[in-house]
Amino acid sequence: MKFGLKSLFWSAGSLLLLLSVLLLPALNVLTVTLMMVPYVILYTMLPTKSFAIQAAVVLAIAFLIAGPVAPVVGLFFLVPAVIMGHLYRKKTAARVVLTAAILTILGELMLELVLFEVILDLSLIQEMSNLVRSMTDDLLAQGMMPPQWNEEMTEAMIRVMIHSLPLVFISIAFFYSVLTHFIARRILRAYGIDVPGMPPAHEWMVPRSLVFYYLVAIVLEMFISPQDTSFISVALLNLVPLLRFVFAIQTIGFFFFIAHQRRWSRAVPLLMSIPVLLFPPLSLIGVLDVAFPIRKSFTKS
Known part of the structure; x- marks a missing residue:
């Protein structure tokens, strides 16, 4: 062999x-x-x-x-x-x-x-959990945490991390x-x-059904208390940022589509992608791209 x-x-x-x-x-x-x-x-x-x-x-x-x-x-x-x-x-x-x-x-x-x-x-x-508690206690002892920080806040932070x-x-x-x-x-x-x-970035397109799921998740999140530990709360805690990331990627694909149609350098959509990843609300562009046929406005006749 x-x-x-x-x-x-x-x-x-x-x-x-x-x-x-x-x-x-x-x-x-x-x-x-x-x-x-x-x-x-x-x-x-x-x-x-x-x-x-x-x-x-x-x-x-x-x-x-x-x-x-x-x-x-x-x-x-x-x-x-x-x-x-x-x-x-x-x-x-x-x-x-x-x-x-x-x-x-x-x-x-x-x-x-x-x-x-x-x-x-x-x-x-x-x-x-024990590591976070230990680190928090050490920071409190060194005066590096806000004065109002207490054990309840530490436990809340641990719950969010676990969820x-x-x-x-x-x-x-x-x-x-x-x-x-x-x-x-x-x-x-x-x-x-x-x-x-x-597929090339300018062809990226996620299923339109994700827009519906995202909107439902956003609405539900508005009515759920941050202290809620129910299954729905935990699911939304993970689902909303995950879908937001998906639509951020879709936004990047939309920028590449515009660059492809306008024959711009690939550096242009790459530079435009940086604020999308750093500023989550810009993922709304991806939501609109999937929900509405806005690409037709940029398509060559």
């Missing part, structure tokens, strides 16, 4: 990334975002058996160097990478690939919470999947492997 230099290079890269995540705290914030890329490239390039051998060797070496946590961390990124690579082999549409990767990472994150509590008797949510975990998990899964697809697709294309990409 032959292993080419390219595959050995990416295997070495996956090992170095894994070790840097575990052993180099100064770099792991950056390197952890790239963890899936080598696995995706390897799985797409190699026969399944060859990939399995190289992945097993990488995890074994990491285990010898960094201990038992290494294969656990490696497997977390390996699973969604294999799914993406498998779909790349089948020339599956990018939208399906990203959806599968996002759902896989979400499933892994939720499974981790369960396994930590069942196997290790360790509640990550409780540990996070926002679904949104955090979705954001993490989305970020990892999109970044991995963006990088891996370009590398694979450089190797002569065709991987379907997302």
Whole structure:
């Protein structure tokens, strides 16, 4: 069974990334975002058996160097990478690939919470709560918190953080999947492997039904108290910012559409996208773009 230099290079890269995540705290914030890329490239390039051998060797070496946590961390990124690579082999549409990767990472994150509590008797949510309480107490003792801050406010902040975990998990899964697809697709294309990409930005258009869901969520949010801990309140806490982000992306697509019609430089919509991401109310442009046929006003006759 032959292993080419390219595959050995990416295997070495996956090992170095894994070790840097575990052993180099100064770099792991950056390197952890790239963890899936080598696995995706390897799985797409190699026969399944060859990939399995190289992945097993990488995890074994990491285990010898960094201990038992290494294969656990490696497997977390390996699973969604294999799914993406498998779909790349089948020339599956990018939208399906990203959806599968996002759902896989979400499933892994939720499974981790369960396994930590069942196997290790360790509640990550409780540990996070204790950490926030400890940090808040320290800041209060140092006089770095507002004088009116009290224990009730701390508990309210913890509740919001816990209730926002679904949104955090979705954001993490989305970020990892999109970044991995963006990088891996370009590398694979450089190797002569065709991987379907997302539609051009000027063609982006989310389902119109999302406008209805967004408006309903906004209206419901107006009538729910911030202290409410019901299921609807928690759902809205996650749904509203998630939909707002979706329409912010739609707004960016609208800017690219205008630039495409007017033959502007791509730098123009990119610069226009920055305030959209920094100022959430601008996502209203995306809502209007989906709800009404305003693009016709910019279409060449």
